Amino acid sequence: MNLRQSYLGMIKAFSGGWDAMCGALGYSRDALENRIYEKKGQSLWVETALQMQSLSGTTLFAEAVATASGGVFVTLPAPSEIDNEALLSKFNKLHTHIGLLSRRFNEATEDGEIDKRERADLAAIGDEIHRHTQELLALTFRIYCRGEEEKVAA
Incomplete structure (x- = not known):
């Protein structure tokens, strides 16, 4: 868009x-x-x-x-809407995507060449990993760094 x-x-x-x-x-x-x-x-x-x-x-x-800008926008829930179980769930999703990237990497490089479709697939998985990582970090900081947020806003 x-x-x-x-x-x-x-x-x-x-x-x-x-x-x-x-x-x-x-x-x-x-x-x-x-x-x-x-x-x-x-x-x-x-x-x-x-x-x-x-x-x-x-x-x-x-x-x-x-x-x-070459990125993605992620809407974050309010800190009150997320807890440690939700953070753990996001960590699990991140691990799942890393596993998927590893598997697809092995499949794509098996023949010694990455074709256009394989490249797009690996890039899409990498984008998901990046999105999940940034979301996880942002939520973690929103929950556990409240004092720092107040200083930045002042």
Whole structure:
């Protein structure tokens, strides 16, 4: 998903669509379209995109920025929604993906060459490992480093 697709998705997700989003942002329809479609040298400000994201109740803008940056966006639950059992479950998922990567690596390199399909498969598993690792670390830090978060926010 690119940025423009995220903008259009947020407008679609917002109750009332274009007209309601324009009203909520204080733009005319032409003004918002000019910014989304980058007409007349205009573009949408990050702050406006974040406001659209909040109004639409989606994470589409964050997902598009993550994709454009070569990453993925992961929504994290609140610290009160996760406990040690949930962290253990995430560790188990991570171990499962590492095992899968090991198995697929062995299969892919068995013939001495990794083809296009095998490369895509290994990359997808690697992306899942990365996503699970970052989610696990972020949740761990949110739960067990509360004092540090308060210092950063101040």
